[in-house]
Amino acid sequence: MIKLKSGKIAVVGAGLSGAVIGRELAEAGHQVEVFDTRDHIAGNCHTERDKETGVMVHVYGPHIFHTDDREVWDYVNRFERFMPYRNRVKTTSKGQVYSLPINLHTINQFFGKSLRPDEARAFIEEQSDTTIADPKTFEEQALRFIGRELYQAFFEGYTEKQWGCSPAELPASILKRLPVRFNYDDNYFFHTYQGMPENGYTVMVGRILDHPNITVHLQTRFHRDWSGDFTQTFYSGPLDGYFDYEYGRLGYRTLDFERFTYEGDYQGCAVMNYGDASVPYTRITEHKHFSPWEEHSGSVCYREYARACGPDDIPYYPIRLVEDKTQLAQYLARAAQEPFVTFVGRLGTYRYLDMDVTIREALDAARDFLSGSAARASD
Numbered sequence: 333m334i335k336l337k338s339g340k341i342a343v344v345g346a347g348l349s350g351a352v353i354g355r356e357l358a359e360a361g362h363q364v365e366v367f368d369t370r371d372h373i374a375g376n377c378h379t380e381r382d383k384e385t386g387v388m389v390h391v392y393g394p395h396i397f398h399t400d401d402r403e404v405w406d407y408v409n410r411f412e413r414f415m416p417y418r419n420r421v422k423t424t425s426k427g428q429v430y431s432l433p434i435n436l437h438t439i440n441q442f443f444g445k446s447l448r449p450d451e452a453r454a455f456i457e458e459q460s461d462t463t464i465a466d467p468k469t470f471e472e473q474a475l476r477f478i479g480r481e482l483y484q485a486f487f488e489g490y491t492e493k494q495w496g497c498s499p500a501e502l503p504a505s506i507l508k509r510l511p512v513r514f515n516y517d518d519n520y521f522f523h524t525y526q527g528m529p530e531n532g533y534t535v536m537v538g539r540i541l542d543h544p545n546i547t548v549h550l551q552t553r554f555h556r557d558w559s560g561d562f563t564q565t566f567y568s569g570p571l572d573g574y575f576d577y578e579y580g581r582l583g584y585r586t587l588d589f590e591r592f593t594y595e596g597d598y599q600g601c602a603v604m605n606y607g608d609a610s611v612p613y614t615r616i617t618e619h620k621h622f623s624p625w626e627e628h629s630g631s632v633c634y635r636e637y638a639r640a641c642g643p644d645d646i647p648y649y650p651i652r653l654v655e656d657k658t659q660l661a662q663y664l665a666r667a668a669q670e671p672f673v674t675f676v677g678r679l680g681t682y683r684y685l686d687m688d689v690t691i692r693e694a695l696d697a698a699r700d701f702l703s704g705s706a707a708r709a710s711d
């Protein structure tokens with residue numbers, strides 16, 4: 333075990349949460365030790381150049397930065413130049429390619445019509461199940477707001493593949509991530525700021541961590557009993573893992589990527605979803621479209637397959653079904669008894685977090701700690 337002096341701060345995980353918290357505390361004068369089990373920083377937003385094609389690859393799947401939070405936007409732009417990027421997703425269903433999120437083009441193409449916005453709104457209202465007053469599940473949300481045909485073509489099969497269960501078991505909040513538009517705006521996100529880091533996320537996270545008060549230990553698994561050596565530990569690893577899975581394992585989906593290369597442009601866009609249940613993968617990512625300002629003749633693509641996360645797999649999406657929530661409540665109660673450990677981030681809080689929210693919460697956690705320690709010092 334690494335011998336550490338007291339008075340230091342431990343940050344477990346060198347992803348966005350850990351890097352931002354580490355930086356804030358380092359700038360406030362604390363000595364910070366960052367631990368990560370992997371051999372690279374940046375967690376699941378890690379990017380690296382593909383050796384064969386030179387294309388910048390989102391190693392753990394597509395990450396597009398989008399936010400309404402001006403402070404978070406300014407924060408990331410302090411460490412890396414963000415290039416203009418609009419996420420325009422396509423989806424293939426029964427041999428046809430459509431635009432996502434569902435917009436006027438999708439509706440007109442799917443139903444073979446040329447409706448104007450108000451007509452489309454009225455038409456979709458006719459398709460939808462208005463008897464569902466308060467949609468609770470993903471399926472109810474879809475049936476209420478887009479109707480059965482669009483739901484089955486674009487969401488039912490995809491969601492079964494992605495989450496490994498029926499959309500009737502999933503919360504409506506997952507579908508609420510996606511807008512439905514009655515115009516031709518095909519921007520996947522509705523946030524004010526959107527962009528892609530010019531040299532990838534790992535370069536950006538590297539700059540966040542580049543501070544004389546920060547030491548990063550890669551390939552180092554943090555042990556719970558090390559916490560005693562630190563003034564405070566910020567833990568962004570899996571919450572259940574911190575407590576040695578005492579109440580069982582929280583459910584996650586993991587992803588497998590099947591890499592292939594292509595000379596030229598394979599699909600003409602960064603992300604092509606596959607709505608049909610008969611296609612085993614959920615989507616294909618063609619990474620060079622994430623960096624449209626770069627030129628590459630070759631192309632590298634990842635077919636993405638989702639499955640249940642086993643003990644040795646990388647956790648991606650927290651499932652948060654009923655039994656997970658029961659276990660989560662037990663872990664949160666245990667976590668509340670650890671005043672010197674702050675649980676942060678997607679894995680530390682077992683929530684489906686976008687990158688901007690992760691950074692916002694990390695800034696807030698660091699500030700809470702700093703204002704608390706300032707208050708203690710003046711007591």
Ligand code: UDP
Pocket residue numbers: 423432486487488490491494495506507509510605606607
């Ligand atoms: N979804 C779907 N079909 C699609 C795209 C998304 O059914 O073509 C569902 C799926 O359940 C997904 C959710 O909508 O988990 C939210 O989509 P989002 O693009 O936000 O997922 P992420 O990028 O986080 O995987």
